[in-house]
Each structure stands twice: as structure tokens, then as C-alpha cells.
Amino acid sequence: MRRGHIFLKYLLILLTVVPFVVQAERKQDFGDYVVHYNVFQTDMLDPKVTETYSIKRSRHRALMNIVVQKKIMGTSVQPLRAVVTSEVRNLIGQVRKIKMREVQESNAIYYLGELSVQNQEMLDFSVQVSPEGSDQKLSVKFRQTFYTDK
Numbered sequence: 001m002r003r004g005h006i007f008l009k010y011l012l013i014l015l016t017v018v019p020f021v022v023q024a025e026r027k028q029d030f031g032d033y034v035v036h037y038n039v040f041q042t043d044m045l046d047p048k049v050t051e052t053y054s055i056k057r058s059r060h061r062a063l064m065n066i067v068v069q070k071k072i073m074g075t076s077v078q079p080l081r082a083v084v085t086s087e088v089r090n091l092i093g094q095v096r097k098i099k100m101r102e103v104q105e106s107n108a109i110y111y112l113g114e115l116s117v118q119n120q121e122m123l124d125f126s127v128q129v130s131p132e133g134s135d136q137k138l139s140v141k142f143r144q145t146f147y148t149d150k
Contacts (some may be wrong), residue, residue: 030138034077035129036067039144041117053103055114059148064098066111068129068138081132084111089124117146 027036042050042061050057066084069077086098098113117123122145129138 026142028138028140030136032071033080033129033131033134033136033138034069034071035127035138035140036069037065037125037127037140037142039064039125041146041148042114053112055112060116060118062115062117062146064100064111064113064115064125064127066100066113066127066129067109068111068131070131079107079109081109082111083130083132084127086113086125086127088115089126091122117148119146119148121146 026038027034039062041059042055042057042063043059045055045057045063047057049055055061055063064086066086068080068082068084070080072078081102084100084102086100087095088098089095096115098115100111100113103110103112122143124143125141127140129140130136131138
């Protein structure tokens with residue numbers, strides 16, 4: 001009986017964590033370029049991080065993180081500057097632009113944008129990326145639902 005409770009406990013933990021792990025690695029390959037993207041609620045961030053990057057920490061705020069990389073022969077990838085624009089559309093068609101800002105840290109370049117979210121809100125994201133030194137326009141689209149009530 002006790003062994004069954006332990007198994008059930010670990011199964012519930014696994015079912016809770018797996019969707020976040022699967023969602024954590026989100027990327028789209030465009031031949032010479034790779035665009036990594038992720039959106040998560042800012043209350044998950046360490047307060048020191050939110051203070052450093054002037055991010056409002058809240059269950060009702062989400063942070064979009066975009067990373068653009070160029071594939072290099074003989075190595076893996078290198079970070080690349082880009083013009084990144086994004087918008088989000090809710091299910092009733094309301095569109096909001098997400099203001100993106102560039103953050104550079106040693107060997108990394110991030111594009112961050114914040115938006116407000118509500119409980120059980122499903123949003124369609126549209127991200128346009130123009131890599132520096134290229135005429136290509138890369139488009140990433142995805143849908144995500146947010147849960148703000150705990």
C-alpha cells in the first residue's frame with residue numbers, strides 16, 4: 001500500500017514537470033539560422049534577475065525570450081544580432097504588440113519582451129526576425145496558454 005502511494009506521488013510530480021521540460025526547448029531551424037523562443041511567467045524568475053533586467057515580477061506578467069543564432073561550419077552556432085518584432089493575438093482577435101529589447105551578455109544576445117497575461121488565456125504569438133547582415137525574414141508562430149491562479 002505504501003509503495004503505491006510513493007509511486008503515485010512520483011507519477012504526479014512527473015506529470016507536472018514534463019510539460020515544462022518539453023516546452024523548455026523551443027526552436028525553429030531556418031537553414032543557416034536557428035531561432036530559440038520561450039515565454040514564461042515572470043514570477044518564476046529570481047528577484048535578483050528581475051531587478052537586474054528591470055522586469056516586473058508577477059504571475060500576471062510573461063516574458064518572451066528570443067535568441068537568434070547563425071550556424072557556422074566546423075563549430076556549432078554563434079549568437080547573432082537581429083531586428084526582432086513580435087505581437088500576440090488572443091482568441092477574440094485582439095492584437096497587442098510586444099516591445100522587444102536587446103540584452104547582451106558575454107557570448108550571448110537575447111531579445112526580451114514583456115506582456116500581461118490572464119488565467120487560462122490562450123495566446124497566438126507571431127515573431128518576425130531579420131538577422132543582421134541578411135535579407136532573410138524569419139517567421140516564428142506558436143500558441144501558448146497561461147495559468148495564473150495557483
